[in-house]
Amino acid sequence: MDWCATSAAELSRQLSNRAISAVELAKYFLNRISLLDPKVQAFISVSEELTLKQAAEVDKLRMSGESLGPLAGVPVAVKDLLCTTDLPTTCGSKFGKGYMSPYDATVVTSMRRSHMPWLGKTNLDEFAMGGSTETSFYGITRNPWDLQRTPGGSSGGSAACLAAGLAPLSLGTDTGGSIRQPAAFCGVSGFKPTYGRISRYGLVAFASSLDQIGPMAHTVEDLALAMDVLAGHDHRDSTSLPHEKPAFAASLLEPRKSFRVGVVREQIEDAGLDSEIRQAVEKTLEVLKDCGAEICEVSLPHSKVWVPTYYVIAPCEASSNLSRFDGAHFGFRAEATVAPKGGSADAGDSSPLVDMYCRTRSEGFGAEVKRRIMLGTYALSAGYYDAYYLKALKVRRLIRQDFDKAFEQVDLLVGPTTPTTAFRIGEKLNDPVQMYLGDLYTVGANLAGLPALSIPCGHSSSGLPIGVQFQGRPLDDCFVLQVGHKYQQAINWKPMPASVI
Amino acid sequence: MNASPYTLIIGLEVHVQLKTNTKLFCRCSTLFGQPPNTQVCPVCLGLPGALPVLNRRAIELAVRTGLALQCDIAPFTKWDRKNYFYPDLPKGYQTSQFDLPICSRGFLDIRDSKGAFEPKRVRLIRAHLEEDAGKSMHDESQGKADSRIDLNRAGTPLLEIVTEPDIRSPQEAKVFLTDLRLLLLYLDVSDCNMQEGSLRADANVNLHIPVDGKMVATPITEIKNLNSFRAVERALVYESARQYDQWKRDGIALGGRPKQTRGWDDAQGVTILQREKEESSDYRYFPCPDLVPVTLSKSELDSAKETLGELPAAIRARLVTQYDLKEYDSDVIVSQGRELVEYFEQAVVAGAPPKRASSWIQQDILRLLNERQQSLTDLGFSAVRLAELTKAIESGSIDTTRGKEIFARMLEDKNLTVAAAIEALGIKSVGDDELMELCRQLLAENQKAVSEYKGGNAKALGALIGQAKKKNPNADPRRVQELCKQILDSSS
Amino acid sequence: MSISSTDIQRVAHLARLQLSETELESYSVQMKAIVEFVDQLQGVDTSGVEPMVHAIELTNVLADDQVRNGLSREQALANSPDHDEECFRVPAVLG
């Protein structure tokens, strides 16, 4: 059986029929990882022993007749920005080398409760800051469709492991597109829920007001199954939605018969949009019409300033969130090299301590993280706060208002996930602004807190995957998934890993 | 009129640790004095991925304090991050309130019961909630040794109260802090224990010096590390003199030098320069994205108001009008806290004459509590017993000296009533006939005193009291004097 | 607004980053480009617009004041680069 081209939903059926055991499944994927991951480098850490132990427990429970959730025994790969007590949490940074969290992220606890074994922790851009998974301290992840290209990022490891058939399900995080852009680049499905739908407790913060955890999978049905495990109110996260948790997978069975779809004029007419991607999106719209969609054009007038708004707010929050990485209480600390200076009355500016801080942070962070800390510190500093940070917060509200207006006319926004297909490794590394523009179509959903889905909708002439993005009203997560599922049913979508040679 | 060549200008920043069971943003205990780093969790350690959740009780206590200080309570308040690096601050920022503090624009009226200064109103700029830092321990003897960090205190809720620069003398500063502390104790919002750091004050100080008809202001200094009310007073006396000397030497006025932070060295009795900053620290305050705002409705505030109870200033005034106590006496009782006020009033309800009960409390009960370092409850002398005792003294059935003996006896045996104690001590009241006989005897034996009395020295008879007591321990000295006078005056 | 190399150095110190000469140079160029890029915001009319801090705007999320168990000291100190039996250790705070 070709389990690497099988959806999690199908694996779940095979497991509950006892056609396969969780241990067999875990061994199958662990074996593929040991064979193929040296080429893809999707994982930072893998623990066979742990995975097999977790899988054996599921089998034991199943044998004893315990009634188990649908994903029990389905192994999952976890982005290494989520805290786990039994594997290191590195954040893709030198700072996190060997860091063992004394607590599990809430989503990790939820997966334990649902008896989902984990295969390992996946690679990412350092602290999720990037769109190519090239800035990790632990090496570059490659796109299984073309190993010379990036898988996108920052959840590049979680996307690449699916595309290479190394895991049937994975967790990513999305601050400006970090689930959707790599999903598009790697030909898989990825979902960023409404802000607050999934607890952020135990997610190492990049930009707290934008960060969301989300599932990545082969199919939308799998995403919905994962949402049933991951979503829900958490009293440990003050920004967690208090609303009742919907039944995601069940809702796929009762789709709306007709709905209105808006195509964002500013995106579909964008001169920078790859024409093959435009065509693929237009084809998607045709399919949606057959699924009962009424299509019209809508405008999001402030979409041209999404990226500048994002690149003020996210670095500002990040500069503060990453202050705790200073070598004082946990993680990396630079060796003392210089003799402590003495005699200063000002403890704030020159002391062995300040020296330690500066050397630790300079050695511990990579170039992109330092760049963003600098940018955020600048935008919050005296004299610049109003012009940058406060201004960006105001524009953020205008951006949200654009969406609110659009959603008065339509139920769903459909457009490209990315302006281009996967780019070459190294291509944008020294041009931050070009790299940032990769988030052109995705950051709006983070700024406004909307649910947003990226699913495969074709390939370029060179064989690279293309993604289409569906965005819904806040809290309308189920509807977004319903349409995605309907689309995949309509085109008879089958999981399709790349053949890594 | 003040002969001082300058006016002293003082503003205070007071950090009050609120009386919650748990920290401001996590559910770790706030208990004082636990072994280092045993009251910590991922949140207050600032571990990656941990998130804060606000303590409901801290908001309630801040509102209570704000209402008692006549503040405006913000209907909408939020949380901001104050960013700076320090090892007692594990997140690299302190969660505080910047532009929308929970309380603003209040005041506290202060007065000195001995009239050392005119009663005055000290205006408050704001009071905001914030989390405390941990504790850094520097081994000074080893100079450049490492610092050790204990994070038990990190995250404890503080209310930072900031006054306008309305305070004009070290005494006023001390009275302000004393009265503020008393108010907080009555509100039951803080332990206000200065040794444990649950009440901490910093002072901003400068001088206004009249020069050729114009006013010159000296550079402001901030004095930290004021660990007792006495330290506040001494530091301010020292600092005002130091600033005046400095100004006479260099003539530098406000703006001519960056603001200094100076630490008070209690042992040496001096303030010591800690830091001098060219640019004011750039804390990059911004709204904390991990916490959501708090709104307070008018009805919530109204019901909070109803639970404040009667506060010191009102009680002080009431004891004077209702019981005819002197202001000073009322102040002494109120300053001891709500428990003693209630004790006093219970005694009065049980029939104690108010003035006698007040003086008995001040002279006997408080002295004893002080000596024994006991609380009123531990002492075990109920308000009803105090009423019995003071009533007996007031009626003259026992004298004060006897009263003290009875009091001492009752403390030994907590079940004794006053009557039983009198009985146990063998005290009987002595009839006037018996006393008359005793007085005649006394006068006959003390001709010198008699002639002095007759010579116009009314006090001469006082010398007889001791002898009267020896002859009959139950003799009431006051009555003995009266009877002696009666005999002598009628015989002349 | 343009960003000077004095700005870069001031900001680096605020963020406790020590930049080498080469980093200083490349960051100056890149930061200038990024700041020019985000300066597009200055062209947006935001008069009368309230700032939006949170993606979903909630209020009054409060927890009861009841103690819950945290971490043991051993767990608290486990990831620290330097500690003794009781405390975290850091280089001297005072110079």
Ligand SMILES: [Mg+2]
């Ligand atoms: Mg403060």
Ligand SMILES: [Zn+2]
């Ligand atoms: Zn804690």
